[in-house]
Amino acid sequence: MPIEHLGIVVIDASAPPDLEPAALASLERLPSAELVQARGAKLAAATDWWEAVCGLAGIRAPDLAVAEVAWLGATATRKPALWLATPVQLTAAMDYVRLDAVAAPGSGVLAALAQAFNREFADSGYALHVAPTDHAFLETPRRLEAASVDPGRIVGRDVAGSLPKGPEAGALRRLMTEIQMWLHGEPGAARPFNALWLWGGGGTWPEPAGGRLPLAASSEPLVRGLWALAGAPSAEPAADFAEASGLPARSVLATVSLERWRSQGELQSLRRLEADWLAPAWRALEEGRLASLTLYLNGALTRISRAQRWRWWRARRHWASA
Numbered sequence: 001m002p003i004e005h006l007g008i009v010v011i012d013a014s015a016p017p018d019l020e021p022a023a024l025a026s027l028e029r030l031p032s033a034e035l036v037q038a039r040g041a042k043l044a045a046a047t048d049w050w051e052a053v054c055g056l057a058g059i060r061a062p063d064l065a066v067a068e069v070a071w072l073g074a075t076a077t078r079k080p081a082l083w084l085a086t087p088v089q090l091t092a093a094m095d096y097v098r099l100d101a102v103a104a105p106g107s108g109v110l111a112a113l114a115q116a117f118n119r120e121f122a123d124s125g126y127a128l129h130v131a132p133t134d135h136a137f138l139e140t141p142r143r144l145e146a147a148s149v150d151p152g153r154i155v156g157r158d159v160a161g162s163l164p165k166g167p168e169a170g171a172l173r174r175l176m177t178e179i180q181m182w183l184h185g186e187p188g189a190a191r192p193f194n195a196l197w198l199w200g201g202g203g204t205w206p207e208p209a210g211g212r213l214p215l216a217a218s219s220e221p222l223v224r225g226l227w228a229l230a231g232a233p234s235a236e237p238a239a240d241f242a243e244a245s246g247l248p249a250r251s252v253l254a255t256v257s258l259e260r261w262r263s264q265g266e267l268q269s270l271r272r273l274e275a276d277w278l279a280p281a282w283r284a285l286e287e288g289r290l291a292s293l294t295l296y297l298n299g300a301l302t303r304i305s306r307a308q309r310w311r312w313w314r315a316r317r318h319w320a321s322a
Contacts, residue, residue: 003245006284007056007214007253007294008277011049012102012152013270015298015320028270030319032278036295037319039311040304043294048150049255050222052296056253057214059226060207066200066222067137073225074131081143083172083201085128085136087193088151090180096158102151103193104263107134120182126175133221138198144168148199152259153299164198172198205229215249223255240276245284285309 015027044055054061067082087103087110105113110130117128125141146166154162164172180195206229213232216223227234237255238244244254256277258269266272284290285306294303298320 002289003247003250003252004291005214005251005294006241006244006281006290006292007251007296008281009049009052009056009253009255009296010273010298011220011255011257012155012259013273013298014153014155016156019320024318024320027318027320028268028274030270030274030278030297031316032274032282033295033297033319034316035282035309036278036293036304037297037300037302038314038316039308040293040295040302041308043301043303047299048153049296050226052301053223053226053253053255054206055301056294057226057230058211059230061204063203065203065205068203069205069225069229070135070200070221071131071137071225073221073223073228074133074135076228079137079139081140081201083138083140083148083198085138085196085198086151087136087191088195088197089193090159090195096160099151099154099157099159099197101192102155102197102259103191104134104259105192109191110134110136116186117179117182131221133219135221136196138196140201143202144172145202146172147202148172148197150199151197166202172201214251214253215247216253216255217244217247218253218255220255220257223253241280241284245289282309 050064050066067084068080070084071079071082087105088099089101089103091098091100107130114128114130114136127139129137129139131137146164146169148164149162176195176198183194206226208230213227213230216227216234217238218224218234219237224234235247238247244252256273258273261269261272281290281293285293285304286309288306292303292305
C-alpha cells in the first residue's frame with residue numbers, strides 16, 4: 001500500500017526574518033522546497049512546528065501544554081508543572097545576548113547534568129529529569145503562569161524579545177539566569193552549551209482529533225504524546241523519503257531535525273534535506289506516486305497537489321525569505 005499523502009515537518013530550520021541580501025545568499029538553497037512554496041497553497045499560519053503538526057492532524061490546541069504532552073510521549077506517564085529544559089549556547093555582548101545554537105548532548109551528559117542539578121537545587125523544589133528520548137524536563141513546585149518560545153525559533157538572534165512573559169515570568173527568568181551562573185561554575189568536561197532554555201510550560205491538553213490521523217514517523221516526544229492521546233499509530237522516524245514512502249499507510253507525517261543530523265556529524269544538513277527528502281518527494285509528486293505533499297519549513301506551511309505542480313508562472317523565492 002504505497003503512500004499517497006506525505007507531510008514533512010522540519011522542526012528546526014528557522015531563519016531570522018528580514019535577512020540582508022548577503023546573508024540570504026550565503027544560505028544553501030533548497031530548490032524543491034522553493035517549488036513547493038511557490039506553486040502550492042499556503043495553509044493557516046503556524047508559528048511553531050507543533051502548531052503545523054496539530055493543524056495537519058486536525059488537533060485543536062490553541063494553547064498546547066507542550067512540555068507535559070511531550071513528557072507523556074517520552075515516558076507514557078503524566079506529570080504536571082513541567083518545562084522543557086533545552087541546552088543552548090548563549091553569547092553575551094555589550095548590548096545584546098545572542099542564542100547561537102541549540103545543543104543536542106548525549107544522554108550521558110544530560111544524566112550527569114541532572115544529577116548535579118538535583119544536588120545543587122534540592123532545597124528549591126525544582127528537579128531536572130532526563131527522558132529516554134534524551135530530552136530534559138524541569139519540574140517546578142507548581143504550575144507557573146508564564147510562557148516562553150521554542151529556542152529553535154531564535155537561533156542567531158538577540159533573546160531580549162523572546163524571554164519568558166506572563167504574570168510569573170520574573171521567577172522563570174531568574175531561574176534561567178541562576179542556572180546559567182551555576183553552569184558557568186560547574187566543573188566537568190567542556191559542554192556544547194552554557195544555559196538551559198525553559199519553555200513549553202503551562203497550557204492546556206488538546207482535544208481529541210476528529211477523524212483518522214496519518215501515521216506519524218517521528219521520535220519527537222511531543223508528536224508521540226499527541227498521537228498517544230488520539231490512540232493513533234506511530235512509527236520510528238524515517239531516515240529519508242524512500243523509507244517514509246515504504247511505510248504501511250496511505251498518509252504519513254514525518255518530522256525531520258537538522259540539529260540531530262548535525263549532532264551526528266552531518267556538515268551539510270540543508271543539502272542532505274534537499275537530497276534525501278525534498279527532491280525525491282517532488283519527483284514522486286511529478287511522477288504521480290504522491291497525490292499531495294505538505295511541507296512545514298521556516299514557519300511556512302504549504303500543501304501542493306499533483307495538479308498544482310504545473311504553476312510554472314509563480315516565481316520562486318529563497319526558502320529563508322518566505
